[in-house]
Amino acid sequence: MTGEQLESKTSKGTQNINKVIDNDNDNDNDDDKFQTEQVYDVEDEIQDWKFLNKSSIPKRGTKEFEPDGTNFQISALEQSQKTMFQAISNVRGHHATKKLIGIWIPTDQYCFIPQIRGNYFKDLGRAINIGRFQGMRLNSLETIYLAERGSLVVYLGNEEYCNWLYNTTDENDKDEDESVSFDVESKLVALDLEYLYSLLTISLPDYQVYAYLKRLGYIIQEYKVHDDDDVVTTSTSTKKSKPESVVNFTLWPREWGIMAYPFFHSQHFKTKHYFKYTDVFKNLKLNFKPIECSPTESNINITFNVWKPSPSFSKKTPPPPDFQLCVVDTSKNTDFLNLPQIQRLLFQLSPPQKPTKKIKSTNKMESKRDIRARRYAERQAKLDKQLQLKNEYYRLRDDCFKNGGQPVILAIVNNGIMNFISLSPGQFNSLQSVKSRLNEIYPEKMHSIIYNE
Known part of the structure; x- marks a missing residue:
């Protein structure tokens, strides 16, 4: 092989190597471009709006992660973007037969609905008769809630409408005016x-809590403050106070911490032997007095009465509320309620009533909760009578230890962020709610947290 042939082969080899290197560099540049495209996630900006044009609920499918650069995915994203703009451009309106119109009466601060449509008024509003017209009266809370969810169109009533509404006519002209x-x-402004x-006649946090609970399905009514609630009474307030001039010298050593018992107490004149720990705990038990509280100057009161969803609820004769709620705005003042304010709220609670047993029809399907309760009752019925009473005793007592008395719910609102807290008085000694049962x-047993033998 000659030298010229070797040089030609080496030159061709170097050219091929350079081409490979150039191709690798081009591929690296393409990879860099592709990596930069992966950083931008298209799904974060463009959502799938295609389900809005369908009457049925969309089915869940496989989730698409980062873009893969295929034409199929790009076309799917473009189609979803077009559908989004179509959904946004649609005009939102009401059907002519289902349009609910209300007229706000500025002089009396309520909304009058002349024609009732929909199922909103089972727990909202109050029936009202104005002259020859019958309708529904909504307060500011109910009006804004229905208007905010798009179910009510509110117009501002003027003097002409009020004169037409409150105008009374004779019976002969009644048919002509109707x-x-x-x-x-056309005559009023939306x-x-x-x-x-x-x-709003109340603060914005109150409405935010009201709208939040209504969207969850709860039944809510405003709490009406009674005159009796302004006076806070205690069991010790009825006792006659002794005049300050009378001084009991025998109590001085006890106040100074010298003697635990007064001079003439029976413990000084007898000895006692303890054979059970129960007797020891009985003598160590503290005899406390109720804390006296006076009415505070703050306007902390219960705001709403809340009921769980019930198809048989009557707004004319409502049952005792399931929850009573107080809204506290902490956006300006972050201090928690003090003891007199909490006692004031607990005093305003409605007295608890025993729930009436409802006979359920056998045609309806039982829920999981009903099935568990029925199975638990069947297991308890097979036990001995004394064992049933023992289980009932510990269940009632431990429930009072855990949950306390009747609770009041605090809705803490801070710039739109809501938190709910349940406050209830502890029942570790008295157990007044279930003491009779x-x-x-067990008639001769102490119902408190002590060692019982």
């Missing part, structure tokens, strides 16, 4: 949410 209707949409928020089961 045929004449007031054109609300109100926006900005104006409706200014109609515990005495029936």
Whole structure:
């Protein structure tokens, strides 16, 4: 092989190597470009809006992660983006037969609904008769809630509408006037949410809690403050106070910590032998007095009465509330409630009532909770009678130890962020709520946290 042939082969080899290196560099540049494209996640910006054009609920599918650069995924994202703009561009409206119209009466601060439509008024509003018209009266809370969720269109009533509404006529002219209707949409001005928020007669945190619980399905009514609630009474307030001039010298050593018992107490004149720990704990038990509280100057009161969802609820004769709630705004003052304020709230609670047993129809399917309760009752029925009473005793007593007395719910609102706290008086010694039933089961037993033998 000649030298010229070797040089030509080496030159061709170097050219091929350079081409490979250039191709690798181009691939590296392409990889860098592809890596930079992976940093930008398209799904974070463009959501799938295609389900809005369907009447049925979309089914869950496989989740797409980072873009893979395929034409199929790019076309799917473009189609979803077009669907998003189509969904946003649609005009939101009401059906002519289902449109609910309300007129805000500024002089009396309520919303009058002449024609009732929908199932919103089972627990909202109050029936009202104005002259020859019958309708529903909504307060500011109920008006803003229905308008905010898009179920009510509110118009501002003017002097012309009020004169037409409150005008009374003779019975002879009654038929002629009923045929004449007031054109609300052309003669009155529709109100926006900005104006409706200014109609609130209570604070914005109260409405936020109201709307939040209503969306969850709870039944809510405003708490009405009674005159008796302004006076806080205790068991010690009825006792006659002794005049300050009378001084009991025998109590001085006890106040100074010299003697645990007064001079003439029976413990000084007898000896006692303890054979059980129960007797020891009985003598160590503290005899406490109720803490006297006076009415505070703050306006801390119960705000709402809350009921669980119930199809048989009657707003005319409501049952005792399931929860009673107080809204506390901590956006300006972060201090927690003090003891007199908490006692004031506990005093305002409605007295608890025993729930009435409802006979359920056998046609309805039992829930899991009902099935568990039925199975538990069947297991208890197979036990001995004394064992059943013992289980009932410990269940009632431990429930009082755990949950305490009747609770009051605090809704802590801080710039729109809501937290709910349950406050209840502890029952570690008295157990007043179930004391009568515990005495029936074990009459001579102490129902407190002590060692019982």
